[in-house]
Amino acid sequence: MNNWISKIPEQIKLLAVVVTVIITAFLIVRPMLIPAGFGEQGHFRSGALNDAVAVQFKYAGKASCVECHDDMTDMLAGGYHKKLSCEVCHGPLAGHIDDPDENTPSFPRERTLCPVCHEYLSSRPTGFPQIVSQSHNSLKACISCHEPHDPVPPDVPSQCSACHGEISRSKAVSHHVDIECEFCHTTPELHKTSPRQYRPSKPQNREFCGQCHTKNSKHNTKAPRIDLATHETRYDCWQCHYPHLPEAR
Amino acid sequence: MKNSITSKRRDVLKTMAGFAASLLVPKVVRGEKASAKPFDWADDSIHYDPHDHKWGMGVDIDKCIGCGRCANACKIENDVPKEPFFFRTWVERYEVHENGETTIDCPNGAVDGFEKKSGDDDVLRSFFVPKLCNHCENPPCVQVCPVGATYQSADGVVLVDADYCLGCRYCIQACPYGARFLHPVTRTAEKCTFCYHRIVRGEEPACVEACPTEARIFGELDQKASPLHRFKRMNHIGVLKPALNTEPKVFYANLDMEVK
Amino acid sequence: MEEIVQHLTPLLDQVTGYIYPNEIELHWGLLVVIYPYLTGLVAGAFILASLVKVFNVKELQPTYRLSLLTALAFIVIAPLPLLAHLGHPEKSFEIFLTPNVNSAMAMFGFVYAWYLMAVLLLELWFDFRQDLVTMANESKGFKRLFYRTISLFSKDLSEKAIAFDHKAVRVITIIGIPSAFLLHGYVGFLFGSIKANPWWSSVLIPIVFLFSAIVSGVALVILLYMVITPLRNKVVDMLCLDKLASYLFYIMIVDFSLEILDFIHRVYESEESISILASLVQNKLFSSLVIMQVLMGMILPLFTIAAVKTFKVPADLRKLLYFISAILVQVGIFSTRWNVVIGGQLFSKSFMGLTTYKMTFFGLEGLLVSIGLLIMPFIILWILIKILDPWRSEDAALSTPTTGQ
Structure with a gap:
């Protein structure tokens, strides 16, 4: 037995020590550093899912608006804007739910908001109501003629050109x-x-x-x-x- | 959804990868059995088991009016840096000209909508295309991430663990859709999460909430009682860059051949 | 944050056509150009060294230890540019903790560690062990302890032990050749496996990387040999130099053929991406690819060496021509790395437009750091030569005239 060991060249013995030390150190240190829960749900840190859902809501969602403002949402439901979410025009309002007085909605009255959707662009789908704002009552605010929660033309269009x-x-x-x-x-x-x-x-x-x-x-x-x-x-x-x-x- | 030949081939590849893995990495780390036990959320109000869902999105190009409310809402909801270099979702305008050329533009990701372009007289057809992470079933970004910082959750949503991400940006190179960016402050990869914080609480993603024309439909892929199921039944469907075999879970109705 | 915005804003005006909005930031800059350049030099220098041990090319004996030490000096620095380009270098150890077995990059740590520890260090240790033991015996104090430590307290200088050293070196070299191929072929695979990027995605890329690596490694050893030998007050061995130039020539021909094959294949198949790639080469990469990489870095040195081989050229002129060729080759291979890494990010994945890369001077990813990283290997090489004195036995043999060949 002793004879067998002594036959191994010195170099191999020394290197074996070094290699053993390195591998042992790696095997001991590695498990200590792997984050908890890694691999439980897949090849990732399970806690990452908790991080992913820790984002604060900015948009409350229309369902939340309905709870208090059913008068407005009822009005909305009967018109063309029935699929529109309140926060598209009034801004993100998750904070308004927690503290309605502190975080108030915005009420945009400028002529810039409506054209974001309704300005004529050749790329927009045919049939979507569009205007050329330069030639469409260019000094008036949109809401002076159109109720945004039930937007119909002031009197039902007498002319096709109003939309087309x-x-x-x-x-x-x-x-x-x-x-x-x-x-x-x-x-x-x-x-x-x-x-x-x-x-x-x-x-x-x-x-x-x-x-x-x-x-x-x-x-x-x-x-x-x-x-x-x-x-x-x-x-x-x-x-x-x-x-x-x-x-x- | 996928034909049996490709799924079989993937099984073979998985077996091979698994074999290679068994040589190198202990079982715990490999997470071979994505355990079936429901995830224990830190927030007790969440009762959501990723194993019970499979999310996807439908985008109807014929309904998109290019208002960019989706891109705008996304930036706000997810605190995406406002600068025009970082987008989780954006809207492109395509103009196919009579000479056969196609021009695309996307000013500030359409966060402020679009303006009329001068000189579009020779346009043959034109339309808007909303883009976002495709949450590929076969995601190249997850494949290349060296440490498991970007991953596919059991519900099919592809997410990034900002805490664990090295910022090597290999995933950004591997994404064929340009859907990823490096967050300028955290220096980690970022992308659309389908508003994961919203969907686990039963809400829709912010872009879907904000879309005025229902051009975006969000829903379950594996359930019949889902708006997405009907969307896929009623429309001719395309996905982006199908030749790359990434198997996107964002489905486009009325997709034009010019869409890149 | 502001810095990034200031850096990116002017780039918006330089976009031609359409790029996806997130593509304005070019993610792999100069540092990632340097990384494959440095690893290529490592693999090339090592393969040159192995020619001596495995294929018994006696003419190259004078460069054997130099090549090995060059490989070591460069591999120590090679991961630094990668580390510096990370958003979070402090998390890089995660690559050893939870490597994703499907990720090419995750394997980097293991391939690198294998090559450094199991091949290079081991071969050097066996090759220098005898010298280290002798040097330890001849010196005193701290120096003695130092040599003792790096010889791992080895003492055996018996003929049997030395014979075992030689045998071990040979075995390690045989393992080392495929390992060096793996190291650099793997770097090529990092790029070649990205299906989203048609400029990178090619099965030939790992092989092209490999051969260009050998080309650059051989050229580097030519340069180092020609600079260091006069500094040691020795005469350059023309037999050795001619042989080095010959190897450089043949490997360049293989490398060039592969690159041409890749080029022809792309043009002939003419896939969806061909028009944007053509526009990339004609505009953004014209000077760095057509002029620097192909004309200056490949065709010119090929013709020069071919001329030297054909006509009887006096030794001094030959040396000059070799030297110039080797420098041109370095410029060419650096351009190759540039054209792959930067070129692959200058076009949009929509295939509809081109963008620009603006290099910064200061900062971690700037020019200054990169120059530093390119100089560091030479400083390390100088230190290694000082410590290990690779020409000890050779010099000793020359000073005792009785010890003939």
């Missing part, structure tokens, strides 16, 4: 300027209050445009004429010509 400004502007510079919207679209009365649910009609066939544009039409003599029977028969007119600005290419 971009279309009316295109049409204004086109040859179709004198054609009324109603000539092509029949609009149910309910469209004015529930625009997405009740949609205006649209022309259904080529013959509709043909009323003016077919070669033997008896209408407006200046309109360009085509032969409906031979002109691009596979397609409807509006697949190539934009009716609100037909000269556009």
Whole structure:
């Protein structure tokens, strides 16, 4: 036995001591430093979940507003802004719940707030009510005509252009300027209050445009004429010509 | 949600990784069995078990009006630095031009909304796209984190342990979506948490709360009685960068091919 | 906070196209360029040393110990830039506590520790043990205690023990070669495995890193050998130098071929990212990639060494040309690291725009610290040479004329 040990070169013995010391130190120190709860829920410190939920609410949520301000929320529920959360306009109000007198909501009356959503941008979805604020009663605050909690136009829109400004502007510079919207679209009365649910009609066939544009039409003599029977028969007119600005290419 | 071939392959990889792990790291640290026992919250008012949930978000691009209330609310709710370099969520405006080029802009993350752009006459189509962390089922950020400071909770939410994060920023490099940033004060990685502090208390994330048009839908992925379930049933759905196989849990309705 | 805002705000104007809003801050700066550069030098110097022991290239014997000590001097500094770039360097030990086995970076600590302790230090210890014991015996007081300690109180100078040293060195070198490959191939993998980044994501990156590492290591040893030998009042061994230059030449050809293959592959496959990468190379990286890395750092030295090999060039001119080539190669490899690390962050992951990197001068991530980190290995090398006196036995052999070869 003794003989066997003495046969090991000196170098190996010395290195074995060093390696043993290093590994032992690592194995002893490491478990002491691993944070408590690491690995219990996955490869992470479980306490991190507690840290993640320790954030203070800034937005209380609409459900909290309803508890005291049901008059306002009832009003909201009947109108277009029914899905809007109170804090979008009045600011984050979690603090208001704890201390209503100290933390008061903001009541924005400037013309800058509403256009954040309602200014006309070509990227916004069609049908979303938009205005060009420069030309829309430019000196008045929005709330002087519109009740923000039940926003309908001051009197139900008599003109389509109130909401469909971009279309009316295109049409204004086109040859179709004198054609009324109603000539092509029949609009149910309910469209004015529930625009997405009740949609205006649209022309259904080529013959509709043909009323003016077919070669033997008896209408407006200046309109360009085509032969409906031979002109691009596979397609409807509006697949190539934009009716609100037909000269556009 | 995922087909069986990929999940099988992942099982194989997991087994291999597990084998390699067993050689190097003691079992306690590996946390192999993410224990089924409910988590014991420090805040007693929370009765939430991460194992009972699987969260996701739906974003309907056709409903987004680009008001940026989501990005604004997120900054406030989560104390995200106000400077225009740090965002947990933001909204991009896409303009596809007639010459086939696409331009994208996102002034200050849309925290103040958008303004009309001059010279958009040749625009073929245009729309807004809200972005946030995709809380990937197969998250590259969690894969690369050297110490387990960024992790996926049992409910699928990807979170960062700011206390444990080294600030090595490997996760920021690994995220294909640019959803992460280094917090300028704490010097640790940060990102969207789906407002974890809100969802464990039964509230919706701040961006969803603030969205005026329901363009953002938050809900359970594994339950039928969930607005998200209906959202996925009623729409054509896309995710961002599907080729990278990150399996995002933010689902886009009416996603355009130009969205990057 | 204010500092960061001041740093980032002017960058907003320099963005072309669209980048994701969080991408304005470039996260891996100059320090992370230096890290793979330094580790590359380590791996390269070590592989050069192993040529002597494993493949028995006798001409390179004069550079054997120099290469090993160079590797040690550089590996000691190599993790410092990584540490300095961390948001929280004081937490770095966590990488040993709870390494995420799926993370390439988590393995860094282990690969590094293995290479430093199990390969480099061990090989050096066996190689220098005899000298250390002798030096301890010849000196007194604190010096004696110091040499005793680093020799781990070893005393055995028997022929058997010395034969065992030689055998151990050989075995460790054989283990060391794959370890050096692992060390630097692994650094390449850190970048190559990031699927989100098409500039990095490539299976070739670890191999390209490896060969460029050997190139830079050999070139460094050429430089050091040519500077240190005259300082020791010795004559540069032209056989050794020619051999070093030959190895440099052949490895550069392999390295260059791999880089060209990577380039052709990308252009030919022409994936989604190709237009943004093309614009990256043509704009942001033109001077550092096309001019510095390829023309100055690769083609020029390749032609120079090829010319030296083809024509009979007098020794003094040869030395000059080798020296210039080796410096150019260093510049080239540094640019390679720059182009990978910084280049990979100059384009948006939306593939729609380019951003800018603005280097700072002061501060932990600034130019000053980086220069310091690049100088430190040389100071350490100088100290190591002072302590270990690597040419002891060689000098002794020369002073006693009876001991012939």
